[in-house]
Amino acid sequence: MAKRPADSEQEQEQEAMKNGHRPMEIDPQNEAGDFEDEFEDEFESEDEILEAGVDGRPDEEREAEERENGMDIDQGTFIPGRHKLSPGETLNPDLSTYEMLHTLEAPWPCLSCDIVPDALGPDRKTYPATVYAVAGTQAARGRDKENQIMVMKMSSLSRMEKDDDDSDEEGSDDEASDPILETKSIPLTSCTNRIRAHQTPQATAAKPPTTLTAAMTESGQVLIHDVTPHLTAFDTPGTTISPAQNKPIHTIRAHGSNEGYAVDWSPLIAEGKLLTGDCSGKICATTRRPDGSFETDTALYTGHRGTVEEIQWSPTEKHVFSSASNDGTVKIWDARSKSRKAVLSVPVSKTDVNVLSWSHQTAHLLATGADDGEWAVWDLRQWKPSTGGGASQSKPSPVASYTFHKEQITSVEWHPTDDSIVLVCAGDNTLTLWDLAVELDDEESRFTAGMQDVPPQLLFVHYMEQIKEAHWHPQIPGAIMATGGSGFNVFKTISV
Known part of the structure; x- marks a missing residue:
C-alpha cells in the first residue's frame, strides 16, 4: 500500500528512498x-x-553499521492496520504489486460470499477474466425487505496495464476494459450471515450442473435455493427468472429463532449434504435425497458451550467435520456417531475462535483464526481423542502461530493447490497473504533488525474497508474475491 505522493521536492526524494529508489x-x-x-x-x-x-x-x-541502519528504508514503509495516516493523507494501493485489481459495488454490505465453479476451464491465466459468485446482503435496520441473495457474473476483468516490453507475455495482448458486474437478485426479508454454494455433477452434456446455495439468515432459518436458472440467464440472452424460481426449494427450521454463522456443504457427497451451526451451540445436518428433496436430522450435534462460529467438512474423510466456537475450542466430529458428541475437542484460544480452514493438500493441517488477532496452524496428528463425553484436552502447540493482526480474524483459507500459502482477513481492514515455507537464513536475518513484529512469512497486505471474508478462485490460480463494507474486490498479486 502507498500513501499519497509527498508535496515538496525534498519529501519526494525521501519518499523515493523509502520505496527503494536511490537518487543519483x-x-x-x-x-x-x-x-x-x-x-x-x-x-x-x-x-x-x-x-x-x-x-x-x-x-x-x-x-x-548495516545491522544498526539496515532497515532505515523499511521502517518508513506504511503497513495498513499497524500504522495510522497523518491528517490529509489518503491510502492508495501500489498498483505495481498487482496483476489484477478490480472493485465492484453492492447495494448493501455483504458479510459473506462464495465463488461458483464454471465451465470456462481450469488453470485459467488469460485476460480478461470472468468470475461467477453469490453473496448475501446486510441491509440497514428497518430496511430488511431490501435484503437479497446476489447471484453475480463479473466479466471483463482485465489485467493491470504493463509496459510495452511486456507485450509478449501470455494474455498481455488483451485490451484493458472496464469490469462488468451483472446480478440476478433473490429477494429476502432477513440479513444473510453466511452463504455457501454447492454444485452437483453435470447430468448430461446438454444439462448444466445444478448449483445450490445455503444462506444462514439472521432470523435463524437456513434457506436453500437452486440458482441454476439465474446463472444460466447470464449467458442465454432473453432468459427471465420467474417468481417461483426465486423461492427457496427448502427451508431448515431446526435452529428455531437462533441465528448462526456456520455453514458448509460436503465436498465429497455429490448429491449434497449440509451442516449448519447456531449461536446456541447446536449443529444440524441436512441431506439431499436422490429425488432432490431434503431431510434434516432430528438429532443435533451438541458439545459447544457457545456460538458455533464455523464448520468445515474434511477434504478427504467423507464423514468427518470440524467446528470452531466462541468457547475457544475446535472440535472434530464423526457424522456417523449416534451419540452426536465430538471425538476430539481442543482449546486453541483464550478468545473466540471465529474461523477455520482445512488444507486440501495436507489433510492433517488445520488453520484457525481467533478474536484476539492470532491465527495458527495445527497438526491434527498431535491431537488426542477426547474423554468423558467430549471433554477438552490440554492445549497442544501449534505448528505455527502469528499475532501480526491486532484485530479479530474474520476469514482464513488455504490456497487450493499450495499447502504453504494461506490468506487471512482481519478487523483491521486488511487481507494478508502468508507463505509458511519461508525461512530466513542468518545472512537475511541481519537485514530484518527493527522489524521483528513483521514475520518473514508475510507475503502481501491488501487494504479493504470492513473486509469480512475472502476466497481463492479454484480455476484462476492466485485470484481472490473478497467482500466487505465497500463492496467486492477481485484481485491477483504478482507474488502468488
Missing part, C-alpha cells in the same frame, strides 16, 4: 555519469583494498 547526483559537466574511484589515492595495492572491504572499512565495522 550527476555532474552537469559529465551527464553520462562516469564512474569515479573515490579510493583511487588511498590504497596502493589490491591486497590493501581487499583487506579494507568494499567501502574502505573493515568488514566488522561495516556489518555492525
